[in-house]
Structure formats: structure tokens, C-alpha cells
């Protein structure tokens with residue numbers, strides 16, 4: 179998806195600047211006028227589509243002038259964060275599908291621990307994505323080598339308030355791999371293999387989220403309708419991405435990009 183979008187953009191004359199944070203979004207007379215990079219370089223713009231988390235705007239991380247573009251959310255209103263393990267390892271014992279969920283005994287208690295007590299449960303349900311597999315590429319026990327795995331357990335989005343410490347992580351990790359074993363899945367790995375990402379790491383990747391991966395929580399009948407729309411109170415500044423309407427996930431985030439593009443084109447016309 180990302181490569182297809184990049185190719186399409188280039189064909190339309192777009193230029194890409196990777197690994198280039200935007201320090202501030204600039205405005206003049208209440209309208210967007212460009213962005214400032216950490217080097218001090220200024221890129222003039224008639225319109226800016228921001229697809230970082232909308233809470234970054236509301237909390238002033240992109241400048242006080244653009245705070246009115248979105249409403250701030252409290253840490254309690256954030257959706258889930260996660261601890262993930264990315265591994266390249268051999269598996270045995272159980273034939274994985276592309277998507278696999280290994281349920282703990284008490285699934286609801288995981289969510290009361292996260293949302294009411296702001297802590298990670300030590301008996302979590304585990305999602306395993308075996309990304310080299312699809313329905314048509316089943317691997318045969320004994321023939322397969324190492325494969326790419328993403329393991330994910332839910333966590334509170336408190337990555338900007340300490341996150342998960344080393345001791346909690348190491349107990350959690352033991353429980354995660356014990357549960358997988360009890361369910362019949364052995365993953366051949368050494369402690370320290372692969373890449374572990376905690377809420378505090380997701381906070382660094384997605385600033386002002388506390389590590390929330392899916393924008394604001396969808397608690398209650400109306401929360402889904404409280405996500406910010408593509409148009410903001412600042413002329414020429416538009417929102418897209420997982421924290422904007424209609425919500426997180428690649429299909430939804432893509433729709434939000436289309437909505438922002440349509441709004442921008444209509445305003446420009």
C-alpha cells in the first residue's frame with residue numbers, strides 16, 4: 179500500500195522527504211502557511227494534511243498556533259497500546275494460520291486491568307501474526323525454516339508516563355511464551371532475540387499518544403463519532419490518519435486520506 183501510494187504520488191509530481199520530522203506547522207492570519215523542519219528550513223504551503231495523531235496538535239507539540247485544530251483527549255480516553263515481539267524464528271507443534279489468537283482464561287479481566295487499573299495483566303491473550311503465511315502458503319511441519327512473527331499483547335497507553343518497566347516486561351514475557359507452549363506452540367528463540375516494543379517506544383514513534391495504537395478509545399455508543407473530521411478550525415490544515423474519522427487501521431486511515439483530499443480539493447476550488 180505504502181509503495182503504491184508513493185509511486186502514484188511521484189507520477190503526479192509529489193516529492194518525498196523521509197526521516198524528516200516537522201517541528202512546527204506555521205500559520206499566517208489564521209491560515210496555514212507552511213511547515214518548519216528541525217534544521218530551521220521552512221517549506222511554504224497553501225495546505226497541510228497532518229496524519230500524525232491529532233492529539234499532538236491539541237497538546238501544542240506542533241506549535242500553540244495550531245492547538246485549536248483538534249480537541250485534546252485525556253490519557254483515560256486513549257485506546258489500547260501494546261507490547262510486541264518481532265521475531266524471525268522456527269515454530270513447532272501447532273500449524274499457525276496468518277492470524278492466530280491464544281486466549282487467556284479470563285479475557286474480560288485484561289480490559290478492566292488496562293482501562294480501570296492502568297496496568298497490564300500478567301495473563302494476557304496473545305495475538306500472533308505469522309506474516310509469511312496465507313491460506314495458500316501453509317507450511318509443513320519439518321520442512322519449514324525460520325519465519326517472521328509478530329506477537330502482540332494489549333497494554334495501557336501510558337508510554338508517556340513511565341510505560342512498562344524491565345521487571346514487568348520480563349515476567350510478562352515468561353507468561354506469554356508459557357501460554358503459547360501450553361497451547362501447543364513452541365517458538366525456538368533465545369531470551370533477547372528479536373525486537374520488543376513497549377508503549378514508551380510507541381510513544382516515541384507516534385508522539386503525544388502515550389503509545390495508543392488506535393487513536394481514542396471506542397468506549398460507549400457515541401465515541402466513534404467523536405473522532406475529528408478532516409476539516410479543522412485552521413484554514414488549510416486537514417487531518418487524516420488513524421486518530422481522525424473514520425478511525426484506525428489501514429483501510430480506515432486510507433479512507434480518511436481520501437476524505438482529506440476531497441475536502442482540500444473542494445476548498446481549493
Ligand SMILES: Cc1cc2nc3c(=O)[nH]c(=O)nc-3n(C[C@H](O)[C@H](O)[C@H](O)COP(=O)(O)OP(=O)(O)OC[C@H]3O[C@@H](n4cnc5c(N)ncnc54)[C@H](O)[C@@H]3O)c2cc1C
Nearest residue numbers: 198199200229230262383391392418419420426427428431
Ligand atoms: C503493532 C501495531 C499493530 C496494529 N494493529 C492493528 C490492527 O490489528 N487493526 C487496526 O485496525 N489497526 C492496527 N494498528 C493501527 C494501524 O496501523 C494505524 O491505525 C494505521 O497504520 C494508521 O496509519 P496512518 O498512516 O494514519 O499513521 P501512521 O502509520 O501512524 O503514520 C503516521 C506517521 O507520521 C509520523 N509523524 C508523526 N508526527 C510527525 C511529525 N511531527 N513530523 C513528521 N512525521 C511525523 C509518524 O512517525 C508516523 O510514521 C496497529 C498499529 C501497530 C503499531
